[in-house]
Amino acid sequence: MQPKPIPFAVAAVLCAVMLPARDARALPATTTAPSAASADSGDAPAGSSGSQPVTLDTVHVNATLDRARNGLSPSTGSSEYVIDRQAIAQLPLGASTPLNQVVLQAPGVVQDSFGQLHVRGDHANLQYRINGVMLPESISGFGQSLDTRMIESVKLLDGALPAQYGERTAAVVDITTRNRAQAGNGGDVGITGGSFGTLNPFASTWGSSGRWSWFLTANYLQNDAGIENPTSSRNPVHDRTHQVKGFGDISYLVNDSTRLGFMFGVTNNRFQIPNNPNQQPEFGYLDQTDFNSADLDERQKESTRFGTLSLQGKIAGTTDYQVSVGQRYSYIGFDPDFIGDLMFNGVAGQINRVDRATTLQADFATPLGDSNTLRYGLYGQYDRAGSASDTLVFPANDDGEQTSTVPIAISDWSRITARTLAAYVQDQWNVGEDWTLNFGVRGDQYKAFGATASQLSPRFGVVWRATPATTVHAGYSRYFTPPATALISSTDIEKFEGTTNAVKNYGDNTPLTERSDYYDIGVQQRVGDHLTLGLDTYYRKVTNLQDEGQFGAALIYSTFNYEYGRIKGTEFTASYQNGPWSGYFNLAYSHAVGKRVVSSQYNFEPDDLAYVYDNFIYLDHNQKWSSSGGLSYAVGTDTRIGANYLFGSGLARDGLVPNGAVMPAYFQLNLSVSHDFDFTATGKLHTQLAVINVLDRTYELRDGSGIGVGAPQFGPRRGLYLTVSKDF
Numbered sequence: 001m002q003p004k005p006i007p008f009a010v011a012a013v014l015c016a017v018m019l020p021a022r023d024a025r026a027l028p029a030t031t032t033a034p035s036a037a038s039a040d041s042g043d044a045p046a047g048s049s050g051s052q053p054v055t056l057d058t059v060h061v062n063a064t065l066d067r068a069r070n071g072l073s074p075s076t077g078s079s080e081y082v083i084d085r086q087a088i089a090q091l092p093l094g095a096s097t098p099l100n101q102v103v104l105q106a107p108g109v110v111q112d113s114f115g116q117l118h119v120r121g122d123h124a125n126l127q128y129r130i131n132g133v134m135l136p137e138s139i140s141g142f143g144q145s146l147d148t149r150m151i152e153s154v155k156l157l158d159g160a161l162p163a164q165y166g167e168r169t170a171a172v173v174d175i176t177t178r179n180r181a182q183a184g185n186g187g188d189v190g191i192t193g194g195s196f197g198t199l200n201p202f203a204s205t206w207g208s209s210g211r212w213s214w215f216l217t218a219n220y221l222q223n224d225a226g227i228e229n230p231t232s233s234r235n236p237v238h239d240r241t242h243q244v245k246g247f248g249d250i251s252y253l254v255n256d257s258t259r260l261g262f263m264f265g266v267t268n269n270r271f272q273i274p275n276n277p278n279q280q281p282e283f284g285y286l287d288q289t290d291f292n293s294a295d296l297d298e299r300q301k302e303s304t305r306f307g308t309l310s311l312q313g314k315i316a317g318t319t320d321y322q323v324s325v326g327q328r329y330s331y332i333g334f335d336p337d338f339i340g341d342l343m344f345n346g347v348a349g350q351i352n353r354v355d356r357a358t359t360l361q362a363d364f365a366t367p368l369g370d371s372n373t374l375r376y377g378l379y380g381q382y383d384r385a386g387s388a389s390d391t392l393v394f395p396a397n398d399d400g401e402q403t404s405t406v407p408i409a410i411s412d413w414s415r416i417t418a419r420t421l422a423a424y425v426q427d428q429w430n431v432g433e434d435w436t437l438n439f440g441v442r443g444d445q446y447k448a449f450g451a452t453a454s455q456l457s458p459r460f461g462v463v464w465r466a467t468p469a470t471t472v473h474a475g476y477s478r479y480f481t482p483p484a485t486a487l488i489s490s491t492d493i494e495k496f497e498g499t500t501n502a503v504k505n506y507g508d509n510t511p512l513t514e515r516s517d518y519y520d521i522g523v524q525q526r527v528g529d530h531l532t533l534g535l536d537t538y539y540r541k542v543t544n545l546q547d548e549g550q551f552g553a554a555l556i557y558s559t560f561n562y563e564y565g566r567i568k569g570t571e572f573t574a575s576y577q578n579g580p581w582s583g584y585f586n587l588a589y590s591h592a593v594g595k596r597v598v599s600s601q602y603n604f605e606p607d608d609l610a611y612v613y614d615n616f617i618y619l620d621h622n623q624k625w626s627s628s629g630g631l632s633y634a635v636g637t638d639t640r641i642g643a644n645y646l647f648g649s650g651l652a653r654d655g656l657v658p659n660g661a662v663m664p665a666y667f668q669l670n671l672s673v674s675h676d677f678d679f680t681a682t683g684k685l686h687t688q689l690a691v692i693n694v695l696d697r698t699y700e701l702r703d704g705s706g707i708g709v710g711a712p713q714f715g716p717r718r719g720l721y722l723t724v725s726k727d728f
Contacts, residue, residue, distance in 0.1 A: 062213060062251070065259050066179070068320045069312055072164075072363045073132050073174070074375065074428055076438035077461015077475030079159040079522055079536050081106040081573070085152050085178070090582070090632045090642050092672035092690035095149045096192040096200055096723055102148055103173060105630070106156040107536075107571040107586035110623045110648065113228045113701050113713035114142045118621040120158055120538060121567040121592030122170035123547045125481065129174045130263060131249070131310075132322055136357035136381060137168060137484050138304050138330040142227050145267045145304045147245045149204055149217045152176045159520035159538055160475025163424040163440030163459040164363065164375065169479045169516075177249050177263075178206060178215045185209075190686070190725025196235070198223040198721060211253040218246040228713035230276040232698045237294050239274035243267070258313035265306050273298035276711070281343035283394060283500065284405045288343070296340040305329040308359075319366040328357045342392055342407055346500030349391035355485060358382045371430040375440075381420040383485040388413040393499040402500055410495050418448035418485040426459065434465040438475075446482040446513055453513040455480040469526040477518045483511035483546060483559050493602055503602040511559040511599050512544040522571075534573040541566060545594050547619060549603065549708015560603065560708075562594030566616070580634035585627075592622040608658045608707065618652045618659045620706040625649035625665075638676040645669045654705035666699030666715060668692075688723040692716055 083102060091097045091105070100115050110118040119126065128135045128146065138145055158171035165172055185207030192200040202219035226241025244267070251261040279293035308326030315321060334351040341348035363377040392407040426440025438461040445454040457478035464472045493509075496502050522536030545565030549558060569590040576583045593616040601609055611617070630644030646668045655661030674688040696718035704712040 061253055061256055062179070062208075062259070065257075065312060066176075068314070069132050069322055070176075071373075072320060072322055072365050072375065073129075074162050074164070074426075074438060075155075075157050076162060076428060076436055076463055077159070077459075077473055077520070078157050078161045079473070079520060079571075081156045083154050083156075087582075088148060088151060089674075090630070090640065091644065092642065092670040092688075092692060093192065093721060094672075094674070094688050094690075094723060096202070096721075097148055098144045099146050099148050099151075099154075099173075100144055102151075102154065103156060104646065105584070105586075105628050105644070107573050107628075108158065108569065108588040108590065108626070109156070109628075110590070110621065110626050110651075111646065111701070112621055112651065115144065116621075118623075119156070119171040120569055121540075121590045121619065121622060123619065123621050124484075125168050125170035125546065127165065127168035127170075127172045129172060130308075131175070131177055131261070132363065133263065133308050133310060133324045133326065134167070134359070134361060134379070135306060135308075135326075136328045136359055136383070138328065139302070139332045139353055139355055142241075142269070142271055142300070142302070145245075146175070146265065147217055147219060147247055149202060149219070150175070150177050150215070150247045150249070152178045159522070159536065160459065160461055160477040160518050162438055162461060162477075163426040163442040163457070164377065166379070166422050166424070166442055166444055166457075166480065167381075167420065167482065169477075169481050169518075178204075186728060188725050188727045190723060192721055192723040194690075194721030195719035196223045196225040197240075198719075202725075212250070213253075214248070214250045216246075216248045216250075218244075220244050225716065226271045227274055228701065228715070229717075230274055230712045230714070232700070232714055234717045236274040237277060238272045238296065241269065241271045243269040254313075258311070261310045261312065263306075263308045263310070265304070267302070267304040269302040271300045271302075273300060279344060283343050283346050283402050285339055285343050285407070286405050288339070291340050291343045293340070293344065296344075297337045298341070299335045301331075301333045301335075303329075303331045315364075319364055321362070321364045323362045324360070326359045326361075328359070330355045330357075338392055342394070346396075346402065347391060347393050348407075349389045351387070351389045353385070353387045355383060355385040357384075357485075368427075373428045374425070375428065376425040377423070379420070379422040381418075383416070383418040383420075385416045385418070385485050386414065387416075391496075391501065393496065393501045395498060396500045396502065400500065400502065408499070410499070412495060416448060416485060418446065418482070420447075420482060421445045436463040438462070442480075444480040444482075446480075448482075448485065449510050451510075453480075453482070455515060471524045472522070473524075474521040475519075479514070479516045479518055481514040481516070481546060483513065504606055509600060509602070511546070512561045514542060514544050514546045514561070516540050516542040516545075516565070530576055530578040532575045535571070536573075537568075537570045539568045542594075544598065547594065547621075547708065549620070549710075558600060558603065560600035561598050562612075563596040563598045564616070565592070565594045565619075567592040581632070583629070583631040585629040587625070587627045589625060590623060592619045593617060594619055604707070611657055612707075615657070617657060617707075620652050620659055620708055622652050622659075623648050623650065624662070638678075639674065641671075641673045643669065643671050651701060652706055653703050653709070659706050663700060663703060666701075667695075667697060668699070668715060669694050682726065684727065686723075686725045686727075690721045690723075692719045692721065694718060 100117050108120045153176045155174040187205035189203040200221045204217035206215040221243040224240050229236035247265045249263050275294050275296045277294035281291050306328040308324050310324040312322040331354045336348040338348040360380040365375045367373050389412050391410045394402045395404045422444045424442040429437045440459040442457045459477045461475035518540045520538040524534045526532050542565030545562040571588045574585040595616040596613050627647040632642035634640045649665045650663035652659040653661050653663050670692050671694050672690040677685045699715045702709050702713045
C-alpha cells in the first residue's frame, strides 16, 4: 500500500507557561533526577548558544547547533536516566549489545519475551527519538530496528513529561547519535562471535569534509537462538535468525546557523519460530493423526525502513527551530506450517501486516528575557495500515468440535487509515538560581475508524535545587495515547463461524484511545564527590488502559483495552564513579492492575471476561520487583573487567483467577573483560570477552498462561562471546 503524502495542519489553540532545569550527570554511565543547568545541559535558554558570530568551521558550528537542538527538548519535572557511549562499552557485549538490553539497565524497566520492554508497569508504549526527531512506532516483532553502534548517548525519560512529548507516553528513549564532525575522519570494523552459532560482523565510518559530515554503520547477525526458547533445554529447536541493520546520518552546513540533515535506517530480520517437542495434536488432517511437534516449520520476517529530512537553524538570531519530514515503512509476515498448525491449533494462517507512516514535526524555542524560554511546536502523522490473511480451518459444530478432517480456506484483508495531529506550547521559567518551573499544554487529535478523539492535556514540572548536592523534582501530566495503528487488525471474525477458529465473544473490536493522569516526585542526592543516590515515586490513574496480547498461533501482538487502570511504583538508583571504578544499582517496585475489558473481547475466554468485568487483576506484564546493576574496574589504560546483572521477581501468570499468580524469580549474572592489544603490524586491536548468564541459571519468563500470553519462553542459557574490532 502506498499512502499519498498529505499536508498537515494543526488547529489547536493553546496557552501556558514553562521553563528549564537539568540533570546532574555524576557518572559516565547513568544518572537520574534533574539538577542545575550546565553549559552542555541543553536546557539553557534557547538564545544562549550560538549567538556570537563564528566562522564556518565544521566542528565548531556542528557543536553549536547540537547544543541548540538539544535545547529544544526539555525534561523539566520528569525522571531522566542517561547511558552514554562509555557506559555502553562497559557492558559485557559492548556496542554489540541489542538496544533493548541497553535500555534494560535503567530503573523501572522490565524484560519480557520476544525482546519486549515494559517501563513503569506499561506495556510497550515507548517513544523513540533520534536527535530530537520522533520515529513512528513499528509493528511489534522479535528483532530490534535500531543499532546500538549509532549511539553517543541515550536518555530514558519517564514520569511527568513536558508538553512536547505525546503519542507514546510510557517513556521516551531519546538517542543522540555519534558526533561525526568532532570524531574526525575514521571508522571501525570488527566481528562478534560465540555460542549458539553467533556471528555478527559490523562496520562504521564517520567524518567530515567541508560543509558535509556523516556517520554510517551496518551489521549482520546470525545465530541459533533468535527467539526465546519455549523449553528449558540449552539448545532450542528450529530457532535460527538472520538480521541485517543499517543506519546513516548525513548533514550539510548551509551557513553558520543552518544545517540540513538526513537520517535513514533499514532493518531486515528473519526468524524461525522455535518448537516445543513432544506435544500431542488435537485435530486430524485428512488421514493423518500424528505430527512430531519438533518438526514444525513456522517462520516470521520483519522489515523496517525510515528516512527523515530535517532543517535546523535560527530565526531572527534568537529562535531556535528544527523542522522534520519523514516516512517509516514497517512490514511483518508470518508463514505457518499449514499441516502442523492445523493439527495442533485447528487453524493455520499466513498473515501479513504493513504500515506506512508519513510525519511532520516542528519544534521552536524562543528566549523571553534572561529567565524564560517559550517552546512550541506541532506534530502530524498519517498512517496507512493493511492486514491480509489466508487461513485454513476445519469445519466445527457449535461446541467447537471438529466435524471434518478436510480443511476449508478463508481469506481476509483490511485497510486502516489514521491521522494524528498535535500542537503544544510551554514556558520554562527560572525563578532565581534554585527553582525551575515548566508550565505547558498539549492538544492532540486522533482520527480513525470513522471517529475522532481529542484532548487538551495540561503539563507541569518543577525542579528545586534545595542545596548544591540535593535536587528535588515533581510533575503532573495529562496523557492522551492513541492506539498503535500498526497493531490493529480489522479481521472479519464472522467469516470463521462454524469453524475451529470461531470466537465466543464479539464485543467491540475497535481499540480505544487511552487517557491518564500521571503524578511523579523524586529527589537526587550527591554524597561526596563520587556517589549519587536517587529516589522516585509515581502514580498513574488510567481510563481505557491499553494492553497487548498474543491471541493466535502467529506471534503477532494485538491491542485491547481495560476500562480502568491503576499503576504505581517507586524506584531507587545509585551511581558511583571514582578513578578506575564505576558502578550503578537500580531497584524498582511496581503495581499495575486493570479492570473490565472493553475492546477486542472476542480474544478472551468467557469466564475470564466475567471475572475481569467486576474485579481488578494484575496486568500480564506486571512485575513487583526488578533490579539491575553493574560494576567495572579499569586495570591500567588498556584493560577493563566488569560484571552486571538482572533480577526480576517474575511476571504475572494465571492462578485461581486470571493473572493471579507469579512466575518464579530470576537472576542473571554477566561477566566481561576487555583489552586493547597494540601490534606493530596492525596497530591497536580492541578485544572484549563476555560470558552471559555465567551461572547458567535456567529461568522461565512465561509459562504460556495469562491474558494474551501464547507460549512459554525461557531466558538465555550461558553463552561465551568474543568481540574483535579495529579503528581506522
